[in-house]
Each structure stands twice: as C-alpha cells, then as structure tokens.
Amino acid sequence: MSLSTQPTDPRTDRDDVTQPQLGPVGLLRFAWRQLTSMRTALFLLLLVAVAALPGSIFPQRSIDAVRTAEWIARHETAGPILDTLGFFEVYASPWFAAIYLLLFVSLVGCVLPRSKIHWRAMRSQPPRAPKRLERLSAHDSVTVDGAPDEVLADVRAALRASRFRTHSHDAITVSAEKGYLKETGNLFFHLALIGVIVGMAWGHLLGWKGDVILPVGQTFANTAVRYDAISPGPLVDTADFRPFTMKLTRFDAEFETDVMGEGQFGSPRDFTAYVDFTKEPGAEVEQKVIRVNGPLETGGGTAFLLGNGYAPKITVRDAAGEVLYSEATPFLAQDNNYTSVGAVKVAGAGPAGKQLGFAGLFLPTAVLDEQGPRSVFPDALEPALALSAFEGTLFPEGRPQSVYSLDTDEMTQLKNTDGSDLLRIWLTQGQTYTLPGGQGSITFDGLERFAGISIRSDPGKELTLVSSLVALLGLILSLTIRRRRVFVRVAPGTDEGRTVVSIGGLAKDDDEGMGEQLEDVLTRLKERRT
Numbered sequence: 001m002s003l004s005t006q007p008t009d010p011r012t013d014r015d016d017v018t019q020p021q022l023g024p025v026g027l028l029r030f031a032w033r034q035l036t037s038m039r040t041a042l043f044l045l046l047l048v049a050v051a052a053l054p055g056s057i058f059p060q061r062s063i064d065a066v067r068t069a070e071w072i073a074r075h076e077t078a079g080p081i082l083d084t085l086g087f088f089e090v091y092a093s094p095w096f097a098a099i100y101l102l103l104f105v106s107l108v109g110c111v112l113p114r115s116k117i118h119w120r121a122m123r124s125q126p127p128r129a130p131k132r133l134e135r136l137s138a139h140d141s142v143t144v145d146g147a148p149d150e151v152l153a154d155v156r157a158a159l160r161a162s163r164f165r166t167h168s169h170d171a172i173t174v175s176a177e178k179g180y181l182k183e184t185g186n187l188f189f190h191l192a193l194i195g196v197i198v199g200m201a202w203g204h205l206l207g208w209k210g211d212v213i214l215p216v217g218q219t220f221a222n223t224a225v226r227y228d229a230i231s232p233g234p235l236v237d238t239a240d241f242r243p244f245t246m247k248l249t250r251f252d253a254e255f256e257t258d259v260m261g262e263g264q265f266g267s268p269r270d271f272t273a274y275v276d277f278t279k280e281p282g283a284e285v286e287q288k289v290i291r292v293n294g295p296l297e298t299g300g301g302t303a304f305l306l307g308n309g310y311a312p313k314i315t316v317r318d319a320a321g322e323v324l325y326s327e328a329t330p331f332l333a334q335d336n337n338y339t340s341v342g343a344v345k346v347a348g349a350g351p352a353g354k355q356l357g358f359a360g361l362f363l364p365t366a367v368l369d370e371q372g373p374r375s376v377f378p379d380a381l382e383p384a385l386a387l388s389a390f391e392g393t394l395f396p397e398g399r400p401q402s403v404y405s406l407d408t409d410e411m412t413q414l415k416n417t418d419g420s421d422l423l424r425i426w427l428t429q430g431q432t433y434t435l436p437g438g439q440g441s442i443t444f445d446g447l448e449r450f451a452g453i454s455i456r457s458d459p460g461k462e463l464t465l466v467s468s469l470v471a472l473l474g475l476i477l478s479l480t481i482r483r484r485r486v487f488v489r490v491a492p493g494t495d496e497g498r499t500v501v502s503i504g505g506l507a508k509d510d511d512e513g514m515g516e517q518l519e520d521v522l523t524r525l526k527e528r529r530t
Helices: 023-035 038-051 053-057 065-074 078-084 094-123 148-161 180-206 461-480 514-529
Strands: 138-145 165-167 173-178 208-215 219-221 229-232 245-255 268-278 286-291 302-317 323-328 340-346 355-363 366-369 372-375 384-392 411-413 425-428 432-435 440-457 484-492 498-507
Touching: 023 094, 038 053, 038 094, 065 078, 094 180, 138 514, 148 165, 148 173, 148 484, 148 498, 148 514, 180 461, 208 245, 208 302, 245 302, 245 440, 268 302, 286 302, 302 340, 302 355, 323 340, 323 440, 355 372, 384 440, 425 432, 425 440, 484 514, 498 514
Parallel strands: none
Antiparallel strands: 138 498, 165 173, 173 484, 208 229, 208 440, 219 245, 245 268, 268 286, 302 323, 302 440, 340 355, 355 384, 366 372, 384 411, 384 425, 432 440, 484 498
16 A cells, blocks of 8 residues: 655745734835825825816806805705715815825925925935946046146146036046025925915915995004905904995096007096095095005005996885985996996885886997997996896895896886886986886986005915915926036056046936037036146
C-alpha cells in the first residue's frame, strides 16, 4: 500500500495578517494632508465657481426680494424646494459657506508649509556642482586666458552681474542660483487669495447696502425703515446706523440736444444731485454734490447715484372729492427717451370696499401716433401719463411688490362709461380725469425728478482691494521670473596660461531661455578676460 501526500499551501500555515490601523490621529493626519494639497485647493476653487452659478441663474432675495417672491409664486413646485435648498440666497447658504471655509483652510494649510520651505531655501546656499555638467539639459564650455583661480573670480562676477547668488563649495567650482522671487510671487498670490476671502467674508458679515428713491424736495434719514430695499449683513444691527440725513434739493440732467453734435441726439451727458447733508442730529447742514462717478462719503456708508427718473405728482379723489392719494410717484425709465413704467396704488377703500390701482406709462416728451404712446426725447418737454385703471385687492396674500408694478391677479380692469371698451386714461400736466361709475377722479398735478441712491457700507473693501493688487503682482512675478541654477567648473587647459570653463544650467520648470542665459554668462566672462 502506497501513501501519497498532497502539497500544502504555505499560506494556510500562516497566521492571519493584521492590517495596519491608522487610528483617530492617523485618520486626522491623512484628512489634513488631503485637504491641504494643491489638488484639493484647485478642486475647491472650481467648486466655488460652480456653486456660485445659481446666484446668476436665479433671482437673489438680498438683491431683489420682490422678483424672488414673484419667481417662487410662479413656480409652485420648484420654487419652495429651491428656496429650502438656499438657491435664492446662495452666498448666505450653509453649503456655500462650507465650501468657502474649506477653501480658506486648504489655502492656509497649503501656503504656510510652503512659506517655511521657501524661507529655508532663500537662506541656504546653492547645492554643489555635479561632476559631469554635460549631462545637464543646457551646457557649454569655453577656453579662456588666465589661471583657474583668476577665471573663477571673473565667473563669480559675471554671474552676479546676471543677478545670481553664488557660492563655491571648493576651489574649482561655483554654484549659482536666482529666481527666488518666482516662488515668492506664487506665495504672495495664494496669501492674497486668503486676504480676498477674508475681506469678502468681513464685508458680508459686517457690511450692508440699501437703496432709496428720493424725489426732489424730500429728506432721507438713515434708518432701516426709510430704505426702499435694504440688505444688512448677518452681524449688522440696523439700530446702530449712523443717524445722518440728506435732502435732495435739486437734480440736474443734461441731454444731447445738438443733432449735429458729437454725441447721439438725446443721449445723457451728465447727472448731478445736490443735497443738504447733516452728518448727525444738531450738526451744521453741509451742501454736497453726488455725481455718477462722484459718491458721497457719509461716514456711515458711501452714497452712490445709481439712477434717476421722473416722479409725476398724482392725486386721486373719491366721488365726494376727498383725497385718497396724493404723492410724487416714481416711474422707472425703460429706454433712452425715458419712456417710464409705474403704478399708483390707492390703498384707501373705494366703492364696495375695493381698492384702486393705476398702471401705465409716463412720457416726458409725449406723442401719440400709429405706434402708440411713446416719448421722443428724455427731457420733460411735453409730459403726459397713459394709464389703465383697476379695482380689487392690491396686495393679494400680502406678497411683496415692486413700487413700479401692479399685481392684477385679484383685480379687474375698469371699462369706459358705456362699458364697450377697457378704460384708457390720457393725462397732460394739470389735467383731471373723472372715473366712470362714481369711482372718483385722478389728476396729474405736476412733475418732479427723483434720484436713485444706493448707500453701501463694506468694511472689507480695502483689504479686498489690497489683496487683489497683491495677487496680481504675485501672479506677474510667478509667470515672468524663472528659477535657474548655473554650475561652473574650471580646469587648466592644454596650453599654458589657458583655462577650460565648463558651464551647465538647470531650470526648475521647462525653460527655453536657459541656453541663452549660459551664453550671456560666458559673454560677460569673455569681456572680463579681454
């Protein structure tokens, strides 16, 4: 009887292999290295750009709350979902802030170690020259007159003339290096990006902006309730606003009237707002001027002149002659001839408890032809109002509205006296129109101009500006400066009194100009030896 043995697998005789365990500290170290890598920083930069796209696609509540509310109301399914996800407040959303903070941490963790390494490199000496310089990508050799020690001294001088930092590790070689500002510029660029991020975050948290429509003759006080639209930062308390006031005393608008002039007929030439400014209660009134490119520094923000238009004085009375509405109503210009749209909202109850609303056009220089009502010049030469009248509920469901538009979802347009057609109202200055059905009357009393003023406070703008300039400077340095190393070795020539100079160059990146750099050093050397 024969016995046969089966081969055994040596792996079955081994104990189970224990895999290395990172542990909590190891996992944290690994996560930190991944976060602070350049690859992650670039990915986060791309992610910030992608995350900002919804801010340019969807209306933002901080910029136009009315338009945002209208968008959500029109899209009954998608609107609330996107609102919950923060698509209408992108830059204040938690997910955008998370990307923003991760990018900040990544840049800090990337730049600080590199800065330490660069500091050491700047303080250290260039490395020793290789034994075989001909193996370098750029190399050359020449024979010149002179002893090796004399030639080596001239080599050092030629290298220094080319802004190299030199060091000799022995009596027959010279090592030289330049271009440290390339890495300095690169670090400045990344540090400046951190400055931009901090400046933008500072401005977002502690800054604010508000817009107000100010007709001539009216006074604006710097309180939150006086703004037509205001967007304070998360850490801003509107009760701490500096209590300055400004009264718009005059507004001048100049338009091109010369048909044969250099500018286009009717094009704007200049806008100037004259205000009486009081920096605090009880202070002396100062006369200030706000221009398109000349804002007013109020001490509590910068006042910019962003727009202007006309505010016709409109009065609405009921059937008994009682005034329901009497205000200078701003209309928003739609073209270069200031054909303007606007709305009059009479909240006082009309017949049967219904409210009145008027919407239409204001025409500074009005004509009525086959093209319909329109303005042919931006100045108020023949002002007129073309309006439609509505009755019903002005503010359905309490939704916010633009001051220039009328929400007619729960309103009915009025018809003329015999009910055969929709009511069309044409008013010139000083004219009154009696509404049908005992609705009262509407009068175009006069005309005023208004200035659209935006007041903004951004405490981080100086840091952002300086950081942007530093980033530009750093980018220029990193793109234009080359990091180069040059090694020179001298040896006695075959002829007495002659020295062979071998030179080689090494660039940190692809550098097509390395050969020209070596030629320049050799040329300087030859000039010194002649």
